[in-house]
Amino acid sequence: MKKLLSLVLVLMLVCMAGAAVANTKLNIAYMPNYASLWSVVTGINQGYFAEEGLDVQLVEFADGPTIIAAMESGSIDMGYIGPGAHKLCINGRAKIFCFSQIGDADHVLASKKAGIETIADLKGKKVGYSSGTSSEMILKYALEEAGMQWSDIEAYEMDASALVTAMMSGSIDACACWSPSTTTIINASAGDVISLCSNKTFAHRSVSPASWIVLNGYYEKNAETVLKFTRALYKAMDFGSKPENFEQVAKWVAQQCATDEATAAAQTGDAAWPSSAEVLAGAQDGTIEGYYKVQQSAFIASGDVAAEVPVSDYVLFDNMVEAGK
Secondary structure (H helix, E strand, O other), rough: OOOHHHHHHHHHHHHHHHHHOOOEEEEEEEEEOOHOOOHHHHHOOHHHHHHHOEEEEEOOOOOOHHHHHHHHHHOOOEEEHHHHHHHHOOOOOOEEEEEEEEEEEEEEEEEEEHOOOOOOHHOOOOOEEEOOOOOHHHHHHHHHHOOOHHHEEEEEEEEEHHHHHHHHHHOOOOOEEEEEHHHHHHHOOOEEEEEEEHHHOOOOOOOOOEEEEEHHHHHOOOHHHHHHHHHHHHHHHHHHHHHHHHHHHHHHHHHHHHOOOHHHHHHHEEOOOHHHHHHHHHHOHHHHHHHHHHHHHHHHHHHOOOOOOOOHHEEHHHHHHHHHH
16 A cells, blocks of 8 residues: 555656646746836746746847847747847737837936037037937937937937936036836936926827837747737736736846835836736737738838838737737
């Protein structure tokens, strides 16, 4: 009898070990802000990814282009990108498998001490930006709205963290950046730094969708894994889209970013956070396709994309719809 019980115990342990091994480990890229993390940290902390048999490991990056490069190197399986990096998807480097949200996190900030109160005042000033990101995109829009060209400013290319340091030290007069860097710079300026414009300023000509992406080769081999990840994201969206849960999600974001909860909570207004039903409906009725069409038109107008590409070539609507069933 003791031998039988021992055998049963061994079998149970083997089964438990087998179940653990069966979990698919995923390296997921994110940027250290609420917009990038709101759904994925919710999915982790609420156990939604575990329910799908996924072991999600988060890896921090500064921007979308760097995330895509890491995916191409094989170190990252899937990732989140902001508006600026979408041109790389249009140009064939990655595919969008899930819409995340429409954002309003990008701003052009300027120092009043440098004599800047309007976009036109940027002429001849030192302006920092992060190449290939939504930072570069909103700065282009700002200059165009004021009838200015890139050559009208002293443009300084730098990464996102360097923009914060440069603005706080006064080595540049203005910069284009995104949340939470915007909040950090404004709060540290003692009233000197102001926002000249944000994504909403240019809503008449462009929208700013953020998305979850994957390389085409990875998707072809792991479509079921991507679907499971999307299903978990949908559950997380249903939790995170409710205003009564913003505080809890902000706590998780703060923990992941090693920042204070107030900074994370201040970012809850950076977008309208959709539920899974809203994403599913948008994928089915053409609303989300419309967002990406408008965005692509803006990229074509700015010269970042050479010619029109069918949105369905780089957006996996079938995955979004299937995940919602």
